[in-house]
Amino acid sequence: xxxxxxxxxxxxxxxxxxTIAFLDELGYNVVALNHTISGKFSQSHVNPISPxxxxxxxxxxxxxxxxxxxxxxxxxxxxxxxxxxxxxVALRPTNDKLLLQAxxxxxxxxxxxxxxxxxxxxxxxxxxxxxxxxxxxxxICYSASIHDVAARRNLMQNAASLIRATRGRGIxxxxxxxxxxxxxxxxxxxxxATLWGLSQEKGREAVGGLSRTVVIQAGLKRRSFRGVIDIVxxxxxxxxxxxxxxxxxxxxxxxxxxxxxxxxxxxxxxxxQNERQGGQQLSKRAKKAAARAAxxxxxS
Amino acid sequence: xVRYKARYILFDVLYPNxxxxxxxxxxxxxxxxxxxxxxxxxxxxGLLRDGLAHQFGDYGAGVAGNLSVKxxxxxxxxxxxxxxxxxxxxxxxxxxxxxELKGVPxxxxxxxxxxxxxKAEQEAIRRAxxxxxxxxxxxxxxxxxxxxxxEMEED
Numbered sequence: 001x002x003x004x005x006x007x008x009x010x011x012x013x014x015x016x017x018x019t020i021a022f023l024d025e026l027g028y029n030v031v032a033l034n035h036t037i038s039g040k041f042s043q044s045h046v047n048p049i050s051p052x053x054x055x056x057x058x059x060x061x062x063x064x065x066x067x068x069x070x071x072x073x074x075x076x077x078x079x080x081x082x083x084x085x086x087x088x089v090a091l092r093p094t095n096d097k098l099l100l101q102a103x104x105x106x107x108x109x110x111x112x113x114x115x116x117x118x119x120x121x122x123x124x125x126x127x128x129x130x131x132x133x134x135x136x137x138x139x140i141c142y143s144a145s146i147h148d149v150a151a152r153r154n155l156m157q158n159a160a161s162l163i164r165a166t167r168g169r170g171i172x173x174x175x176x177x178x179x180x181x182x183x184x185x186x187x188x189x190x191x192x193a194t195l196w197g198l199s200q201e202k203g204r205e206a207v208g209g210l211s212r213t214v215v216i217q218a219g220l221k222r223r224s225f226r227g228v229i230d231i232v233x234x235x236x237x238x239x240x241x242x243x244x245x246x247x248x249x250x251x252x253x254x255x256x257x258x259x260x261x262x263x264x265x266x267x268x269x270x271x272x273q274n275e276r277q278g279g280q281q282l283s284k285r286a287k288k289a290a291a292r293a294a295x296x297x298x299x300s
Numbered sequence: 301x302v303r304y305k306a307r308y309i310l311f312d313v314l315y316p317n318x319x320x321x322x323x324x325x326x327x328x329x330x331x332x333x334x335x336x337x338x339x340x341x342x343x344x345x346g347l348l349r350d351g352l353a354h355q356f357g358d359y360g361a362g363v364a365g366n367l368s369v370k371x372x373x374x375x376x377x378x379x380x381x382x383x384x385x386x387x388x389x390x391x392x393x394x395x396x397x398x399x400e401l402k403g404v405p406x407x408x409x410x411x412x413x414x415x416x417x418x419k420a421e422q423e424a425i426r427r428a429x430x431x432x433x434x435x436x437x438x439x440x441x442x443x444x445x446x447x448x449x450x451e452m453e454e455d
Contacts, residue, residue: 022316025331026409146399180316181399185409188396195393 002028002186003211005065005088006112006141006174009033009049015179020054020062022180030061030215032088034176038069041078047085063087063215067112070098079107088218090139096121103131109218110172111136115158116144116151123158123165132170137214138162140206141176142192143183159196168198172214173206307388308370308420310412311395312427313377317405332431335377336402341369344379347401351394364390370417376428378411380420388413 004023009016016033023031033049049064065088068075082089090110093099099121102111111131113119128138140159145152163171173193177183184192186207193203224230282290314331345368353361364387372379383391395408411427414420 018316022314022331022407025314146397152397181405181407183316184396184407188392188410191389191392191410192396194389 001030001208001212003030003032003172003207003215004028004174004183005030005032005063005110005172005211005214006034006067006090006139006176007031008176008178009035011048013178017054019177019180019183020057020060022183024057024060026183026185028060028186030063030211032063032065032174034065034067034090035086036067036069036092038071040072040075041068045078045082045085065090067092070094070102073098073101076101076106083107083222087222088215096127100127103127103134103136108136109214109221110139112139112141113158113162115140115155115162116148118154119158119161123161125165125167128162128165132166135217137170137172137210138166140171140173140196142173142189143175143177146182146184156196163197168202170210171198171202171206172211173203174211305385305415306382307385308414308417309381309383309388309392309395309410310414310420310423311379311381311408311410313379313401314407314409315404316407332377335374336404337374339372339374339401341372341379344372345369345381347398348381348391348394351398352390355394355397356390360390363387367391371421376424376431378424378427380417380424382417385415 007016007019007023020031033053035047035049037045047064047066051064052062054060054062064086066082066086067090068079068082069092070076071094079089079091088110089108090112091102091106091108092112092114093102094114099111099113102108104127131138140155140162142155145155173189175183175189189207190200190203193206194200198206220230312332313335315333316331348367348369349361349365352364352367356364364383367381367383370380370382381391381395392410392413395410398406398408400406412420412423414423
């Protein structure tokens with residue numbers, strides 16, 4: 001399962017369908033469309049992304065995510081209202097005080113620092129560690145580094161320091177690609193992660209396992225009873241044609257015989273009937289042939 | 301004396317933007333289309349060396365500079381690069397950061413990293429077969445294309 005939890009979404013984005021198709025081609029399974037809010041937003045903010053925007057990609061699960069660019073402590077009060085409208089809520093703090101607040105107390109699923117800019121503060125293990133202990137993971141977005149040389153340098157530097165601060169724990173990697181050219185295949189992303197200083201397994205976790213954890217935790221927060229109990233649909237097996245026919249035949253038999261009969265012997269009844277009709281005249285060989293013919297017609 | 305150990309990187313070139321000049325008959329698979337026939341393995345290896353120098357400076361270009369592009373077929377847009385085992389990640393990164401070929405935006409995807417060229421080749425053939433199956437064509441000609449190219453390489 002490969003995840004890309006950050007594909008920017010805007011009301012008019014002509015490149016988006018192409019990008020989504022390309023992600024599907026590269027083998028991603030889960031993609032989150034990201035709506036970025038900067039500045040103030042009202043408490044009655046409604047999700048502008050439609051629930052199932054790309055039905056032509058059935059293999060791809062599409063989530064809706066919001067990223068709030070935090071630059072004012074006053075924004076923090078309305079965050080809880082967003083949780084109901086989006087599958088994921090991410091924060092992008094712009095200074096170290098807001099980062100501390102986001103890591104320690106604010107209600108969110110992800111913290112996504114803009115690593116392609118030069119950071120004005122140092123990332124400390126104490127601050128970042130509290131976030132990871134709470135189950136809020138940190139995100140690295142690689143797409144800016146693919147075209148821009150300055151962004152690449154900053155990203156490498158910041159990613160390395162983030163990895164050092166977190167000791168390689170609780171990091172997920174996503175693209176933030178505005179065009180299809182900015183996306184890379186999952187294994188290429190893992191290679192980039194090893195370049196930044198993550199190990200191979202941690203790199204894999206960052207694209208697959210941990211991102212999945214984020215999605216599941218976010219889902220639990222929203223759907224479950226007090227974040228503890230949730231109803232899981234295992235997905236019953238679809239009924240095959242044979243089973244359907246069999247059930248139909250049984251139903252018809254039942255109707256013919258009336259409802260007074262006990263249910264115990266019902267299933268054996270059709271077989272017995274067959275035997276009674278032609279059982280004595282048929283040889284063993286003929287019986288086998290009949291069985292074979294029945295099997296072939298049943299399959300086809 | 302220890303034998304020189306190498307890694308063979310099998311990659312394919314994807315074209316994320318919609319093709320403008322190519323007709324619908326040339327390919328049915330979205331994102332993968334034939335490359336410009338003027339892209340040869342020597343051209344690619346030059347490009348890779350430049351990328352390495354750009355990404356990792358003189359050190360990177362020197363240490364992973366013994367790469368050679370063993371095979372590139374513009375028809376299927378796949379290729380194989382040989383590098384020393386210790387530095388294959390540098391070359392992989394250089395491939396990942398390559399974003400255009402002859403002015404056309406591309407994404408290069410590494411499909412397989414292998415210790416022998418044989419396995420890389422088998423994977424290339426397997427993938428080509430799969431793609432032909434996806435398009436719905438016959439299975440015969442793919443192997444011919446790949447094998448023919450190989451024989452030409454060896455000559």
